[in-house]
Amino acid sequence: MxxxxxxxxxxxxxxxxxxxxxxxxxxxxxxxxxxxxxxxxxxxxxxxxxxxxxxxxxxxxxxxxxxxxxxxxxxxxxxxxxESHIRSWRRQLAAGHGPVQDAWNTLVANSRTMHAISNAAISGMLQTADYARYVFERHAALQNAPRDTEDAVRARMKRQEWLYRPGKKLNLLMHESVLSARICPPEVLAAQLDRLLGVVGMDTVCMGILPLDAPLRLSLGNSFTMLDERLVVVEDWHAELWLDDAETIALYRRVWDTFAESAVYGAEAQRVIARVRRSIRDDGS
Incomplete structure (x- = not known):
């Protein structure tokens, strides 16, 4: 460790x-x-x-x-x-993204429910392989980490098998700005949005979208994932924060619940995603 x-x-x-x-x-x-x-x-x-x-x-x-x-x-x-475990990216990525993704796979496999807010990129639980590839390559460049992109992509795709197991539940919130962020080529982003449209209605996924014009009771903060209300992992540029004390976990759950009140779901979420998808097509993708 x-x-x-x-x-x-x-x-x-x-x-x-x-x-x-x-x-x-x-x-x-x-x-x-x-x-x-x-x-x-x-x-x-x-x-x-x-x-x-x-x-x-x-x-x-x-x-x-x-x-x-x-x-x-x-x-x-x-x-x-x-109570605050700081896992610096410099140390975690010393051997590349692959081992980090493998560790996350174990963490997720042992969980029944996840509550997540993704404010920087499409959640890794729903990324396409091509979208994930761009995310890994750019973060490896930023952190001067070894380039093991394909290993990392395979591990992330394997983690998504969790979504097809009975008794699992991903409760995900994403801001509309994340859907249109051009961190990959337009054609890759368009395919990624098609993937999101396809998961709406899955029994194991409750995906809420925070529209650009949605009234928010809190300002947007860092992305985070809560696993079974026993651990919260917060993402920052320098490190992940692993938080496991009860009071802090309860705070992050209140944050999630607060944003959930402003999100749209089901058909309304699909309409927001489709609107962003059309804007990419209009740009020539």
Whole structure:
């Protein structure tokens, strides 16, 4: 797990080790501390080496057992910092987009529902292969990442198989401006819009479009995806933010619900998409 989150967990582990070594009653071994806590020694080792995330109760017990109860506030503050896991694109894309897409495939496969807002590009769950190809190539150029476009496209297309499995549900909102954004040639965009027209009415997809003239109760922000209301992934230029604390997840769900009230669905959504599609044809595609 080569992420900023893992490094933060390892730093917390080093701090726990310091407290054990600097115990006012004299240095404790891992075995001795485990005996005081009534734990398996392996748990002490995992926590100190960043291979297990402690709970508040673990940290409180550790602080008391090492004779330094006042350090609990510091330890808990470090733990709360795990609520925001910053996964920088520089590190994620060191081996290209393919491994990132594979990781997302696993994340999505283990989810039953998704709530997403796409304000920058067509959602990856509904992209055509040609559209995805342009997205990957341009982001690889921006991040100076390895060009493994075809591997990334294949992985993204494989993820879309999720849409055809019973019991799954994609709840997606997109602003109309995303539909007309020329991040690919007109003919590719036209085919992409045809794809969107075809998914309206699918049992596993609830797609809402925010028309340009729709009254909005909030300003448009970053794109994000919520998985089973257990994790929110927010996209930014430098990184993805993985947010898993309950209060933050509830906030993003309120954001989604607020925009959902301004969206159009079904036949109305098709009319908006078709209007944008015609404008591309009128431009000569």
């Amino acid at each position: 080569g992420t900023d989150y893992q490094r933060a967990r390892e730093e917390l582990g080093r701090r726990l080790r310091e407290l054990r070594v600097e115990c006012p009653d004299g240095r404790l071994t891992g075995v001795q501390l485990a005996q005081r806590l009534g734990w398996q020694q392996s748990k002490v080792s995992k926590l100190e080496n960043g291979r297990q995330t402690p709970t508040d109760e673990d940290l409180s017990a550790w602080a008391r057992a090492t004779g330094q109860p006042a350090t609990f506030a510091e330890l808990r503050a470090r733990l709360k910092g795990f």
